[in-house]
Amino acid sequence: MYLVGEFREQRALESAIRTLRASGIQPADLDLFSEEPVELPRGVLDRTSRMSLVSVLGAIGFGAAATGFVWWSQHDYRLVTGGMPLFSFWATGVITYEMTMLGAIVATFGWFLWESGLVRRRDPSAPVPEVDPGSICLRVRCGADDVAKASETMRRAGATAVARRGEP
Amino acid sequence: MSATPELLPYKRIREDLFRPLSGISRGYLLTTSIAFIVGAAGLAAWGYQLRRGMGVTGLQRPVFWGFYIVDFVFWIGISHAGTLISAILRLTDAAWRKPVTRAAEAITVFALMIGGMFPIIHLGRAWLFYWLVPYPNSRLLWPNFRSPLLWDLTAILTYMTGSVIYLYLPLIPDLAQLAEHNTTWRRRFYRAFSLGWTGSDREWHALERAMKLMACIILAVAVSVHTVVAWDFSMALAPMWHSTIFGPYFVAGAIFSGIAALIVVMATLRKVLHLEMYLTRHHFDRLAKLLLLMSLLWLYFTMAENLTVWYGNEPKEMAVFGARTRAHYARFFWTMVVLNFAIPFVLLGIRRLRTIATATIASACILAGMWLERFVIVVPTLANPRMPSAVSLYTPTWVEVAITSATFAAMVMLYLVFAKLVPIIAVWEFKPHPQEED
Numbered sequence: 135m136y137l138v139g140e141f142r143e144q145r146a147l148e149s150a151i152r153t154l155r156a157s158g159i160q161p162a163d164l165d166l167f168s169e170e171p172v173e174l175p176r177g178v179l180d181r182t183s184r185m186s187l188v189s190v191l192g193a194i195g196f197g198a199a200a201t202g203f204v205w206w207s208q209h210d211y212r213l214v215t216g217g218m219p220l221f222s223f224w225a226t227g228v229i230t231y232e233m234t235m236l237g238a239i240v241a242t243f244g245w246f247l248w249e250s251g252l253v254r255r256r257d258p259s260a261p262v263p264e265v266d267p268g269s270i271c272l273r274v275r276c277g278a279d280d281v282a283k284a285s286e287t288m289r290r291a292g293a294t295a296v297a298r299r300g301e302p
Numbered sequence: 303m304s305a306t307p308e309l310l311p312y313k314r315i316r317e318d319l320f321r322p323l324s325g326i327s328r329g330y331l332l333t334t335s336i337a338f339i340v341g342a343a344g345l346a347a348w349g350y351q352l353r354r355g356m357g358v359t360g361l362q363r364p365v366f367w368g369f370y371i372v373d374f375v376f377w378i379g380i381s382h383a384g385t386l387i388s389a390i391l392r393l394t395d396a397a398w399r400k401p402v403t404r405a406a407e408a409i410t411v412f413a414l415m416i417g418g419m420f421p422i423i424h425l426g427r428a429w430l431f432y433w434l435v436p437y438p439n440s441r442l443l444w445p446n447f448r449s450p451l452l453w454d455l456t457a458i459l460t461y462m463t464g465s466v467i468y469l470y471l472p473l474i475p476d477l478a479q480l481a482e483h484n485t486t487w488r489r490r491f492y493r494a495f496s497l498g499w500t501g502s503d504r505e506w507h508a509l510e511r512a513m514k515l516m517a518c519i520i521l522a523v524a525v526s527v528h529t530v531v532a533w534d535f536s537m538a539l540a541p542m543w544h545s546t547i548f549g550p551y552f553v554a555g556a557i558f559s560g561i562a563a564l565i566v567v568m569a570t571l572r573k574v575l576h577l578e579m580y581l582t583r584h585h586f587d588r589l590a591k592l593l594l595l596m597s598l599l600w601l602y603f604t605m606a607e608n609l610t611v612w613y614g615n616e617p618k619e620m621a622v623f624g625a626r627t628r629a630h631y632a633r634f635f636w637t638m639v640v641l642n643f644a645i646p647f648v649l650l651g652i653r654r655l656r657t658i659a660t661a662t663i664a665s666a667c668i669l670a671g672m673w674l675e676r677f678v679i680v681v682p683t684l685a686n687p688r689m690p691s692a693v694s695l696y697t698p699t700w701v702e703v704a705i706t707s708a709t710f711a712a713m714v715m716l717y718l719v720f721a722k723l724v725p726i727i728a729v730w731e732f733k734p735h736p737q738e739e740d
Binding site: 165166167168169170171172179181183185186189203204207208210211213222225226228229231232233235236238239240242243245246247249250251252253256262265267268 | 444471499503510530
């Protein structure tokens with residue numbers, strides 16, 4: 135079951151999130167909806183991200199694959215190089231560099247799509263509130279027993295409206 | 303109009319920035335038609351060249367690089383306007399960047415599309431372009447990865463991919479907004495490209511993180527791309543090309559011409575789309591100061607490059623130096639110095655003269671000057687090779703002029719279409735905070 139509370143002030147929203155979390159609701163069960171990014175103080179509703187790690191891994195992967203491919207292709211068809219090495223990092227370093235960067239770009243974009251949930255299957259029962267300009271909606275997933283308490287918490291914190299959604 | 307856009311009601315901001323997307327004025331139609339005709343003439347000229355061969359151009363021994371390579375370097379330079387400037391401003395969290403970034407990022411994508419065409423046009427047999435792509439072909443050959451041509455291919459491919467993504471990411475929230483406020487085919491278009499954006503904090507968080515990471519990556523790529531373009535020249539043992547300074551010289555020149563292009567585009571958009579409230583004198587003033595700084599840096603590099611050659615007095619290099627500064631190409635060289643330094647220095651350096659109009663004039667001069675700079679770098683060296691008997695002159699033909707003109711028309715056309723499809727200023731970045739709105 136879901137509850138959706140609408141807030142006009144960020145302070146009220148922060149207070150509601152803190153109280154809800156203190157009452158045992160997990161951050162994964164809380165979602166904010168707004169027409170602009172909402173910056174909350176650290177510790178209120180932190181979202182961890184592995185995007186930097188994925189970006190670095192993508193860079194290493196692409197760079198290594200490109201270097202390996204260049205090395206292999208230069209040995210697969212041997213050009214006459216007049217005694218110079220068939221594979222020289224000086225001459226192919228640019229390819230390695232650019233492909234490393236391409237790997238970082240592709241991995242970052244791919245992980246953005248995954249982490250934001252844009253390419254993942256969504257829970258069809260989870261309501262997506264229509265957000266009025268200037269307001270922020272807080273969606274809370276909770277059990278039937280906790281609905282009344284969570285609703286009261288949001289109202290007390292300063293929600294202008296609270297509605298039940300996704301009832302069975 | 304003294305209001306700060308950030309303090310305007312959100313409804314007003316959205317109306318102002320979404321308004322240009324609807325309706326087509328007579329001026330818009332006329333400009334698009336002219337751009338289309340010039341572009342079509344360029345395509346016809348290219349078709350003629352494909353049919354008749356490279357003999358229809360002015361390229362002949364020893365000048366095998368002419369307008370096409372000049373255009374290639376010029377447009378790749380222009381492409382530095384967007385992504386690089388936007389990334390620097392985003393990373394430094396410059397508050398005044400908001401109305402500037404999207405216009406700049408769009409320049410990058412379109413300039414790269416146009417610039418990337420030139421190596422293919424220059425190939426002559428353009429239909430064999432795919433030979434550059436490493437694939438297991440019937441002759442068991444692989445491309446020569448030691449060639450700067452392959453470096454160019456990978457660098458431009460990476461920059462293009464990064465720039466398209468960097469432009470697209472901050473577009474997603476605006477596309478979702480547009481999907482709500484449109485009907486018919488536009489709604490389907492916006493909905494498809496907004497990927498089902500809902501505005502959740504997970505999406506915003508991922509978007510902001512991705513934008514920061516992409517800004518860091520794109521900075522490194524942008525610098526490398528123009529360095530690689532410079533290495534196309536400096537890897538050759540040709541007089542006045544084989545120079546260690548070429549990498550940074552080209553990067554500085556690219557940023558210089560990029561900022562100039564950005565100012566011209568911004569001034570045009572401001573006037574045509576009535577965005578005076580959003581693209582203010584303040585933005586132009588900041589960019590004009592940056593342009594002035596780059597003009598001085600450009601002069602420094604140009605001096606360093608030419609003075610070293612003159613002082614060294616090496617005969618083959620002096621032949622090129624003489625051709626550039628005293629002989630056949632001197633008119634281009636000195637015009638370049640006037641356009642890139644003298645005019646901007648006066649118009650932008652004297653505070654009383656620094657207005658939106660003068661910044662635009664100075665920028666237009668710089669664009670012309672930077673095109674001439676590429677010409678002065680490419681042609682005199684090839685026309686004065688180490689073999690004295692091979693000295694020659696280069697005169698472009700109507701085919702090259704038509705194709706070059708078409709690229710400018712293509713830029714105008716692409717930009718006009720873009721400005722009708724998406725807001726040229728990121729709407730969500732301008733939104734006031736909930737408690738500020740009234």
